[in-house]
Amino acid sequence: MSRSHRRRPARRRTSSEHxxxxxxxxxxxxxxxxxxxxxxxxxxxxxxxxxxxxxxLDDAADGTxxxxxxxxxxxxxxxxxxxxxxxxxxxxxxxxxxDRTIALTFDDGPDPRWTPQVLDILRRNHVHAxxxxxxxxxxxxxxxxxxxxxxGNQVGIHTFTHAELSALPPWRQSLELREAQLAVAGAAGxxxxxxxxxxxxxxxxVDDAAWLSMRRAGQQGYLTVLxxxxxxxxxxxxxxxxxxxxxxxxxxGQILLMHDGGGDRSQTVAALRVLLPELKAHGYRFxxxxxxxxxADPVRDAGTGDHWxxxxxxxxxxxxxxxxxxxxxxxxxxxxxxxxxxxxxxxAARRHRLARRTPWGLPVTAPAxxxxxxxxxxxxxxxxxxxxxxxxxPVEIIVVDDGSTDGTADLVEALGLPGVRLIRxxxxxxxxxxxxxITAASHGLVVMVDGDTVFEPDTVRMLIQPFADPRxxxxxxxxxxxxxxxxLGRWQHxxxxxxxxxxxxxxxxxxxxxxxxxxxGAFRRExxxxxxxxxxxxxxxxxxLTMALCRDGWRVxxxxxxxxxxxxxxxxxALWKQRYRWCYxxxxxxxxxxGALVRRGPAGRLGRRGLGYLLLFQTLLPLLGPVVDVFAVxxxxxxxxxxxxxxxxxxLLLQLTMGWYAFRLDGERTGPLWSLPxxxxxxxxxxxxxxxxxxxxxxxxxxxxWQRMERYGSLQAPPSPTVLVPTPAAxxxxxxxxxxxxxxxxxxGAAINADS
Numbered sequence: 001m002s003r004s005h006r007r008r009p010a011r012r013r014t015s016s017e018h019x020x021x022x023x024x025x026x027x028x029x030x031x032x033x034x035x036x037x038x039x040x041x042x043x044x045x046x047x048x049x050x051x052x053x054x055x056x057l058d059d060a061a062d063g064t065x066x067x068x069x070x071x072x073x074x075x076x077x078x079x080x081x082x083x084x085x086x087x088x089x090x091x092x093x094x095x096x097x098x099d100r101t102i103a104l105t106f107d108d109g110p111d112p113r114w115t116p117q118v119l120d121i122l123r124r125n126h127v128h129a130x131x132x133x134x135x136x137x138x139x140x141x142x143x144x145x146x147x148x149x150x151x152g153n154q155v156g157i158h159t160f161t162h163a164e165l166s167a168l169p170p171w172r173q174s175l176e177l178r179e180a181q182l183a184v185a186g187a188a189g190x191x192x193x194x195x196x197x198x199x200x201x202x203x204x205x206v207d208d209a210a211w212l213s214m215r216r217a218g219q220q221g222y223l224t225v226l227x228x229x230x231x232x233x234x235x236x237x238x239x240x241x242x243x244x245x246x247x248x249x250x251x252x253g254q255i256l257l258m259h260d261g262g263g264d265r266s267q268t269v270a271a272l273r274v275l276l277p278e279l280k281a282h283g284y285r286f287x288x289x290x291x292x293x294x295x296a297d298p299v300r301d302a303g304t305g306d307h308w309x310x311x312x313x314x315x316x317x318x319x320x321x322x323x324x325x326x327x328x329x330x331x332x333x334x335x336x337x338x339x340x341x342x343x344x345x346x347x348a349a350r351r352h353r354l355a356r357r358t359p360w361g362l363p364v365t366a367p368a369x370x371x372x373x374x375x376x377x378x379x380x381x382x383x384x385x386x387x388x389x390x391x392x393x394p395v396e397i398i399v400v401d402d403g404s405t406d407g408t409a410d411l412v413e414a415l416g417l418p419g420v421r422l423i424r425x426x427x428x429x430x431x432x433x434x435x436x437x438i439t440a441a442s443h444g445l446v447v448m449v450d451g452d453t454v455f456e457p458d459t460v461r462m463l464i465q466p467f468a469d470p471r472x473x474x475x476x477x478x479x480x481x482x483x484x485x486x487x488l489g490r491w492q493h494x495x496x497x498x499x500x501x502x503x504x505x506x507x508x509x510x511x512x513x514x515x516x517x518x519x520x521g522a523f524r525r526e527x528x529x530x531x532x533x534x535x536x537x538x539x540x541x542x543x544x545l546t547m548a549l550c551r552d553g554w555r556v557x558x559x560x561x562x563x564x565x566x567x568x569x570x571x572x573x574a575l576w577k578q579r580y581r582w583c584y585x586x587x588x589x590x591x592x593x594x595g596a597l598v599r600r601g602p603a604g605r606l607g608r609r610g611l612g613y614l615l616l617f618q619t620l621l622p623l624l625g626p627v628v629d630v631f632a633v634x635x636x637x638x639x640x641x642x643x644x645x646x647x648x649x650x651x652l653l654l655q656l657t658m659g660w661y662a663f664r665l666d667g668e669r670t671g672p673l674w675s676l677p678x679x680x681x682x683x684x685x686x687x688x689x690x691x692x693x694x695x696x697x698x699x700x701x702x703x704x705x706w707q708r709m710e711r712y713g714s715l716q717a718p719p720s721p722t723v724l725v726p727t728p729a730a731x732x733x734x735x736x737x738x739x740x741x742x743x744x745x746x747x748x749g750a751a752i753n754a755d756s
Contacts, residue, residue: 050320051638068207083226087218095293097253103292104129108262110144132196135160135180142187154288156194166209185302186310195222227257242271352505361468367394368445371437377451387454393461403427431536463562473527473554477520477562492568504558512610513556520564540585550606583694625688
């Protein structure tokens with residue numbers, strides 16, 4: 001796409017001169033960045049919560065805890081006291097179950113498979129138990145928490161992610177307890193002070209670290225419930241062994257540890273069917289923890305605030321599940337599409353290379369008119385015009401100075417080169433300058449070139465050869481970056497060679513070329529007349545014109561041997577402005593020519609192939625860029641980093657392969673490809689943010705103002721041109737007739753704009 005020179009704001013046009021623009025809003029957008037930041041932050045928060053609740057979940061069995069450490073700070077009342085510990089005061093208190101009383105407790109649930117079976121056995125045996133639930137699982141299965149409470153059982157918390165409290169910093173200990181409490185409050189509308197720390201066992205196993213965490217929990221109002229008897233069902237030793245481990249010896253009351261979650265609990269369920277009737281037959285009674293130690297039931301109805309916060313937590317986690325599932329599918333689709341695109345583009349490039357070995361027909365020797373629209377191009381206009389004058393094909397060169405204020409026209413006039421005509425006009429914009437040049441052109445083949453672009457001596461000759469085919473209405477040349485120094489220059493060089501040129505080969509084969517770049521393109525004058533000349537409806541006049549030609553039935557092709565050298569932006573700010581205009585203008589052109597989607601023939605090929613490709617790969621996929629980056633960070637933090645890095649390296653290898661082949665096709669040295677990995681961390685983000693802003697601007701109906709790109713004067717021209725000047729063909733009458741027809745076609749909208 002071209003770097004259009006910008007409108008000079010000195011003269012304000014009336015609504016009668018530009019009625020379409022007068023009604024267009026030009027207010028800059030700001031809210032779209034706020035919206036984007038809000039969406040990204042919301043997604044990040046959802047993924048962080050999802051990652052914490054799912055991937056920080058420690059599902060190791062409680063019995064796999066490390067051996068106790070030093071216990072010198074543990075009070076004797078705790079080390080040798082009862083299993084229910086109140087550590088809220090300076091002097092801890094403990095309690096034991098009454099004789100021949102068993103407080104049956106279940107850890108690590110709820111589980112949608114095993115918890116309902118456990119509850120069914122308890123109901124049939126008229127037994128109540130205490131369930132220490134993991135907060136994340138309670139949020140996933142709130143209906144099971146409600147059923148536990150409805151059956152008269154007691155509920156306690158087992159932290160939010162089954163984390164070992166003694167190994168956590170204080171802030172995370174509090175977070176684990178608070179979030180687990182909210183999950184229970186949201187699920188069943190109750191709160192509970194009963195806590196069983198994961199990986200805890202009996203009083204004699206409490207070490208200094210565990211005691212410190214118990215003290216912190218006590219200060220927050222929690223009672224720590226340890227165990228006196230472990231069924232060891234987490235080891236799955238067999239039903240008989242579980243029953244033996246669970247059977248008390250003597251009359252002392254017990255707090256029995258079993259599990260309703262955390263793995264296969266089929267042996268636990270089978271053992272319960274045997275254990276409950278057997279112990280009841282031996283005179284033991286079953287009770288909840290509080291009833292077993294003679295306490296009033298500490299479980300209370302949750303306050304309104306806690307209940308709604310708990311519901312919010314549950315819905316957030318469920319929403320996070322949905323978002324994560326959607327992202328999984330989106331990433332899979334994006335990856336598959338990217339891979340398919342790479343394969344298709346590489347295959348098309350090879351086929352295009354083979355196809356271009358066949359001549360277009362007899363050599364085209366007709367002279368061409370070269371039009372150079374110029375607005376404040378003093379930095380590069382001399383090199384551009386000298387390079388055109390050095391062409392090895394007969395040309396007339398028409399420089400249209402569009403009201404420059406930097407002496408551009410004077411520089412062209414001072415060159416005194418034969419075959420160069422200078423036309424001065426008031427500032428009207430690039431489309432106006434191009435139409436002026438087309439009107440003044442003497443020949444049927446017209447070449448358009450930007451004022452910051454230098455041609456090779458054979459560029460014009462190569463560019464017009466496809467016109468040997470009468471179906472060809474326009475030809476795209478091969479624009480190359482001349483200022484390749486530094487990372488930014490290298491990245492743009494890679495983009496031109498790999499992105500633009502590979503795509504153009506594909507578009508050529510599919511007969512749906514959407515853009516002939518303003519830097520180097522050729523046109524049949526007859527084709528330009530039929531579509532009404534160059535329109536100023538969009539900021540991407542080259543894309544708009546190319547799509548109009550395709551819809552009019554002309555074939556647009558790519559001639560990679562027609563090389564032009566152009567300046568690329570040398571700063572991120574300048575690059576942003578350029579690409580923002582390109583992208584926004586392309587969206588305008590796509591919308592203007594959307595009617596091609598339902599047309600047949602060449603117009604249908606443009607609509608369904610060209611516009612579909614642009615919509616999918618240059619609009620929708622870049623919009624997923626921020627999501628991809630956030631998801632990649634999520635994967636590095638919460639998933640397997642090696643897998644994420646492997647996927648990234650795989651796509652990088654694919655890009656390097658595409659780059660190597662594209663550079664080989666263009667005859668370029670592959671050295672700059674070393675910077676491709678770095679391009680993924682700066683340049684790619686800039687490009688998808690450009691798309692984001694362009695889409696928001698388009699949706700808001702705002703108009704992007706013209707902005708001139710800074711020129712750097714890095715172009716050089718041949719010092720001694722060999723000028724081939726064609727004989728003018730009395731252009732005046734021909735030009736007047738063409739202009740009249742073009743203006744009529746443009747005013748009536750022509751067939752091009754009829755359904756737009």
